[in-house]
Amino acid sequence: MDNRQRIVAILQNVSKKAALPGEDESLFDSGYLDSFALPDMVSELEREFGIQVPDADLHPRKFESIARIQSYIESRL
Amino acid sequence: MAVLKAFGAYVPPRVVTNQELAERLNCDAQWILDVSGIEERRYAAADESVAGMAVAAANECLAHAGLKASDVGMLLVSSGSSGRRFPGPASTVAQQLGVTGTPAIDLPIASAGSLFGMALAAPLAEAHGNILVVASEKMSDVVSREPLERGVVPLFGDGAGACLIGPGEGQASILDAVLHSDGTFADDLRLDFDAPLSMNGRSVILQASRKIPAAIAEVLGRQGQSAAAVEVFLMHQANQNLMDRVARALEVEPGKFYSNIRRFGNTSSASMLIAAAEWWRNPGPKPGGLICFAAFGAGFHWGALLAQAGF
Numbered sequence: 001m002d003n004r005q006r007i008v009a010i011l012q013n014v015s016k017k018a019a020l021p022g023e024d025e026s027l028f029d030s031g032y033l034d035s036f037a038l039p040d041m042v043s044e045l046e047r048e049f050g051i052q053v054p055d056a057d058l059h060p061r062k063f064e065s066i067a068r069i070q071s072y073i074e075s076r077l
Numbered sequence: 078m079a080v081l082k083a084f085g086a087y088v089p090p091r092v093v094t095n096q097e098l099a100e101r102l103n104c105d106a107q108w109i110l111d112v113s114g115i116e117e118r119r120y121a122a123a124d125e126s127v128a129g130m131a132v133a134a135a136n137e138c139l140a141h142a143g144l145k146a147s148d149v150g151m152l153l154v155s156s157g158s159s160g161r162r163f164p165g166p167a168s169t170v171a172q173q174l175g176v177t178g179t180p181a182i183d184l185p186i187a188s189a190g191s192l193f194g195m196a197l198a199a200p201l202a203e204a205h206g207n208i209l210v211v212a213s214e215k216m217s218d219v220v221s222r223e224p225l226e227r228g229v230v231p232l233f234g235d236g237a238g239a240c241l242i243g244p245g246e247g248q249a250s251i252l253d254a255v256l257h258s259d260g261t262f263a264d265d266l267r268l269d270f271d272a273p274l275s276m277n278g279r280s281v282i283l284q285a286s287r288k289i290p291a292a293i294a295e296v297l298g299r300q301g302q303s304a305a306a307v308e309v310f311l312m313h314q315a316n317q318n319l320m321d322r323v324a325r326a327l328e329v330e331p332g333k334f335y336s337n338i339r340r341f342g343n344t345s346s347a348s349m350l351i352a353a354a355e356w357w358r359n360p361g362p363k364p365g366g367l368i369c370f371a372a373f374g375a376g377f378h379w380g381a382l383l384a385q386a387g388f
Contacts (some may be wrong), residue, residue, distance in 0.1 A: 038279055039282065
């Protein structure tokens with residue numbers, strides 16, 4: 001799996017929803033994730049990619065869409 | 078070593094149900110319960126002030142301790158919702174308790190103010206004797222500012238809590254405390270003058286979900302203790318979902334986190350002491366039980382305090 005596929009798998013696991021929003025669409029405004037799913041998603045991303053997201057990077061905007069998550073994760077690898 | 082001598086609380090009699098708010102906010106009462114775990118909250122009367130509620134909680138605390146206000150060497154009064162820029166409510170609380178001349182210090186720290194007050198009181202008790210930590214909030218005034226936000230208004234309620242900390246004999250010894258602040262996200266939870274409460278809920282939950290368990294683990298680790306050994310966690314009553322998440326992060330049963338949010342909502346800095354006063358009354362600590370306090374709020378400010386009941 002490439003990075004995008006790994007991110008999508010995490011999102012689907014956390015949200016329990018199959019249909020994904022668009023690449024740049026907000027995961028929150030679309031109702032795909034709620035506020036309480038966000039910490040779960042970040043924890044899963046850390047585990048999957050073997051990274052530690054510092055508290056200073058815990059801006060919801062960085063995890064707003066699939067494209068933003070991928071960009072952030074790849075900046076940390 | 079400073080000890081916890083007594084707790085007290087006051088909540089206004091007026092109950093505001095989700096149904097009442099749902100009609101005002103044009104939303105569903107069940108939705109409020111689902112997203113917050115809150116079923117009702119209390120609203121102060123128009124003529125009921127932050128200082129007045131603080132005095133009621135303080136008097137109950139002093140009565141539980143069997144002491145008089147004149148036995149108090151210092152007051153620390155937390156509020157993020159006092160009605161004016163200055164003076165804060167502390168000097169008024171002292172005056173209404175009848176102890177003019179006693180130092181009374183304001184802690185304008187929303188949500189985490191009572192925890193900061195308790196942590197600060199512990200080392201100060203040796204020099205000042207009994208220190209009365211009071212937290213009082215009239216959040217109904219804050220969240221009633223237009224435009225009303227359906228994601229914010231139902232979360233908050235009014236009330237006050239108090240804790241007496243001092244040297245000598247008490248119900249529990251304060252073992253340790255950790256306090257932290259980080260202004261990076263100061264704009265994500267703030268109350269500007271004459272403006273409604275501004276809250277980036279995603280940011281608050283994301284940060285709190287990490288920082289609260291980390292602070293609890295830090296204070297427990299410093300004392301060579303584990304979360305499993307703690308009898309009860311008395312946490313700022315921000316949101317039931319958040320408390321459950323913190324419990325999961327620490328791998329303890331959610332039931333170890335005392336909760337009254339269903340009845341009182343989030344009373345900001347007062348909530349932890351209101352919860353503590355209730356828990357202390359029933360069931361109260363077992364001999365030698367570890368009691369862990371924790372809070373997180375605007376600033377961001379957060380921390381944890383560990384106490385142990387006497388044997």
